[in-house]
Amino acid sequence: MKTKGFAWGWIIALILGFGLGLAYTWVLAPVKYVDAEPMALRDNFKDHFRSAIAAAFASTGDLERARARLSLLGDPDPAQALAAQAQRMLATGDDLETVQQVAMLASALQGGIAANPPFEMPTNSPEPEPTEQTVASETSTSEASQPTIVVDLTSTSTPLPVLTSTPRPTHTPTPTLGAPYQLVGQDTVCDVELAEGLLQIVVINATRRQVPGAEIIITWNNGEEHIFTGLKPELGHGYADFLMTPDVTYSIRMADGGTPASDITAPTCTATGDSTYLGGVQITFQQP
């Protein structure tokens, strides 16, 4: 009986000690997180990070570096994450230039904007693994996995890659350059699959490529709305849309000027069985 009581005391002391240890490690002296990776950032700080990447991309036009940086955030689909962020920023009234930068990077990732020509980047590590030397090195090794980067795989003298050259800033094409946009297409769209009253706008530049981040102003008798192309990259980098209200007349123009589309109203379409529904309008602006 005495031995049994002694065993219980031993177990209780062990459990008590374990509890004290846990209290110390989880409450009094938890592991301090001082070397966090961008992936662990809170969502709103990830947005800041993406905005900075987009701003840097707008300055340098270096898509591969932007792609490598975005990969640090661990988004399953970086382009989609950027597009969603651009929409959130628009909704919260963020600076339009910043929104455009984010939208343009989203489109560039999906091929809407041509990236810089590939550059030769000597590196001496064949493995695309992150190192703790610099993020710039990390970027370079990530880039090594891209097929367009010329990588020297022969030199393996040191374990850490060292960049010896960096792509220099080349400016990203901006959608506001060039001649004013002209209205080149205005078509009624009767499609029951589409939302009723859907106004679809496509913006194309002089080289017949869709333009992301272009600002469009929609006005009606007592209102005005600014929308941007490229926020739905799955529908086209120069695509934007807007839901029209029945019996309201709209005027649509590019913020940079050019020919407006006036007197736009949602048409009435006939479905099978003589029932009617509200159709849509598709408008195309193009630089001459």
Added chain:
Amino acid sequence: MPRWLITFIALALGIALGLVYGWVIDPVQYTDVTPDALRIDYRTDYVLMVAEAYHAEQDPALASRRLAVLGSQPPAVITSEAEDYARQAGYPGDDLTLIQELSVALQTWQPVPGTSLP
């Protein structure tokens, strides 16, 4: 062996097990960290992004707002620390030049009273 000694050993063993479990096996998980906890190389790359953007925008106020995300230190100090790390880590000269350009701009820049940082 005295009973108190065995109890003490059990207690010490329990504490040791608790420490190993809490620090190694299942440490406190941080999933929503703030940028000031970023590793120095990531912080430096963030500063480099801001420097790249600044090179085109030439807007020290905007650069300062972006750098404020990294913590409460003055933007010039944040940039200076990044410059030191970039130099030690052997960043390419072009990247160093960009960070230096931002560093110099922020050292001479005077914020307008009343402007808020995020």
